[in-house]
C-alpha cells in the first residue's frame with residue numbers, strides 16, 4: 334500500500350469539526366466494509382452531559398458474520414511472513430500519525446480526558462505499534478543432533494476478541510490489536526459503549542492497509558461483550574476492565590475453554606521512604622495520582638509516607654496539587670483533571686467522597702464535587718491517614734481522590750501494601766537503592782518501580798497478580814499469549 338493510497342483514505346475519513354461532534358459518522362466494520370446497524374445508540378459528552386452522535390448497535394448476527402469473516406481471513410493472514418505483517422503495521426502507525434490531531438480531539442471529546450493526555454495516549458500508541466513491528470516470536474531449537482531436531486514454535490490461535498475499557502481506549506485497544514495481528518491472528522475489537530468513536534475510527538483507518546476480515550470492529554451495548562466471550566468460534570478473549578467484569582469474562586470463557594488474558598483493576602501502593610528529597614519526587618507522584626482524574630488502572634491509589642516526613646510530605650503534596658493540578662474540561666488549557674468519564678463512574682466517585690466525609694476522616698485537601706448538570710467534575714481530594722480498613726484504602730476509587738497513610742517500619746509497610754487482593758503496580762521511593770530494591774522485590778504486583786510509578790513500554794510485559802489479572806500483555810511474553818506453543822519433532826534418518 335502506497336502512502337498516497339493511505340492519504341486518500343484519510344481524506345475520506347472526515348474527522349473535521351470534531352469538537353462538536355456534528356460531522357462524526359461511526360460505523361461497525363466487518364470484512365473491510367462499513368456495516369450499518371438498524372438501531373443506534375449514543376454516548377454522552379462527559380464535560381457537558383450532551384448526547385454525542387449516533388453509534389452502532391451491533392446484533393448477534395453482526396458478530397457471527399464478523400467471526401466467520403475473521404476465520405476466512407485468518408487462513409491467509411496466518412501464513413504471511415513476519416516481515417509482511419511488520420510492514421503493514423508500520424503503515425498503519427503512519428496512517429494514525431497522519432490523522433492524529435483529529436483523533437486526539439475525538440478521544441478528548443468522548444472520554445473527557447485533557448487534550449494533553451490524549452496526545453500522550455497517541456504518542457504511546459504510535460510508538461507501541463512501531464515497536465510491535467520489530468518484535469518477532471522466533472522458533473527455538475530445543476534439541477538438535479544427527480537424529481532429530483526439536484523446535485519450539487508459536488502458532489497463532491485464530492480469531493481473537495479484544496474487549497476494551499473506556500479509560501484508555503486507544504492505547505489499550507491497539508495495544509491488543511498490534512500483538513494479535515503481529516502473531517498472525519485475526520481480531521475483532523469491541524470498544525466500551527462509553528467510548529466507541531475513536532476506536533471505530535482507528536479500525537476505519539486500517540481498512541486500506543490490512544486485508545478484509547483481519548481487523549474488524551463492532552460497537553454495541555452491554556450484550557455484545559457476553560456474546561463474544563460465549564462465542565464458540567472465538568479462540569481467545571483479551572480483556573481489560575474491572576475485576577468484577579473480569580470474573581464474569583473468565584467464567585464465560587471457561588464454558589468453551591477459550592483462552593483469556595485479563596487485565597483488571599488495581600489499587601497500587603506507592604511507598605515513600607524517609608530519605609527522599611520531597612521536592613524532587615513530588616511532581617511525578619502528584620501527576621501519577623491525579624492524571625486522567627485518577628481513572629487509570631496503575632496510578633498511585635494508596636500513598637504510604639514514612640512517619641518521619643509525613644507532615645512535611647502532606648503539606649507539600651497539598652500545596653503542589655492546589656497550584657498545579659487544575660480541574661476542567663478536556664479542551665481547556667492546563668487541565669490535568671478532566672471530567673469523570675461517565676455517570677455510572679461519577680456516581681461511584683461521589684459515593685466515595687460521601688463515605689470519606691460521613692466517616693469523619695481528616696481531609697488534607699477537600700475537593701468539591703461539581704454536580705451542576707453540566708459535566709461530571711470532581712476536584713482532587715487527599716485523605717489524611719484514614720484507617721487501613723476504610724473504603725478509600727481497600728477499594729479502587731477510579732477518581733481524583735487518594736489516601737495518605739503513615740508508616741514506621743519496612744516490614745510493616747510491605748505487609749500493608751501487600752494486604753489487598755489487588756496486585757497490578759507498586760512503587761518504592763528511596764534514595765538508598767539497596768533498601769529500595771529489597772523492598773521492591775517483596776511487593777506483590779505485576780509491575781514494581783523504584784523511584785518512579787506507571788512506567789510502561791511496548792517491549793516490557795505488563796499485567797497483574799492476584800485479582801488484578803491473569804496473563805501478560807506486551808513484550809514477547811505478551812505476544813506468546815496470542816499463540817499456542819507447538820513442539821515440532823523432526824526425525825531425520827528414519828528413511829536412510
Ligand code: NAD
Pocket residue numbers: 496497498499500501505523524525526554555557558559562573574575576577578579581582595596597598599629630631729731757796797801802
Ligand atoms: P468494565 O469491566 O465495566 O468494562 C470493560 C469492557 O468490558 C467494556 O468494553 C464493557 O463493555 C465490557 N463488558 C462489560 N460487561 C461484560 C461482560 N459481562 N462480558 C464481556 N464484556 C463485558 O471496565 P471499565 O469500567 O470500562 O474500566 C475500568 C476498570 O478497568 C477499572 O477497574 C480499571 O482499573 C480497569 N483497567 C485495568 C487495566 C489493566 O490493564 N489492568 C487498564 C485499564 C483499566
